[in-house]
Amino acid sequence: MLIESRPCSDPELVALVSAQQRELREANRPLASVGASFPTRDDVSYLVGVVSGRAVACGAIRSIDRTTAEIARMYVRPAYRRRGIGRQLLDALEELAYQAGHSVLRLETGTYPPSAIALYRSSGYTEIPVYGEHVGNPQSACFGKRILISA
Template sequence: MLIEIRPSLDPELAALITAQQRELADSGVLAGGRTFEPGDDVSYLVGAVNGRAVACGAWQALGPGAAELRRMYVRPAFRGRGLARQMIVAIEEEALAAGRSLLRLELAAGLSAAIALYQSSGYRQITPSAPGRVWFEKRLPALVQ
């Protein structure tokens, strides 16, 4: 998979996030009909297989030294190939290069496959923010200069 940084208004990125939002809404995880609102304060990555955008993810700066991992999605036909794990590693590398060694993420408690993915990628669960939601974090090793 080729992973590259894309601008927030990239049409392939928008299609991936729209598919993610639709899938979450259809499963009952996402309520309220939220839509994708691109932000310039978010760094987006898109993964392509044979020239087709099939995965995305992003990170957004929180406080000093911290970032939130967001917008992780892999098209269903491409799941089970390790693409999400590749995307997580790429996001971690980008955030770390920007001086963000602590990554956090929030997701619905019912997303068992996503929870297993993050736990197996070294993220540990921290105090939940709201009922039905779980927070994870991972401290990344410092870059050797």
């Protein structure tokens, strides 16, 4: 898989985020308040996973402050799941955050599907209190991880 940085206006990225939002709606999971406007944010760094010339996965890093970044919009098209693509993308997002000088990562995911939570836990993330616009949403699960930045 090739992982590429893409601008927020990239049509393949927008299509992936739209597919993610559609899947969330079908699962009756309320979208975060950033919802449909998220792909147009210029303060977010986006990565796209490409397999055989097709964009099949996406994810983003948003800087919260000098030390903290949020991983968001992790999505793998259903036909490409269970191939390690999500883990490769998560690793690339962590590296992007590391290169930007962040030492703390956090993310929000739904309590569905359990495979997303398993991915985060197996990658060293631990559950943290629900934060921000996710407070009060019983379908939210939040995770955090410290990454070591060498001197």
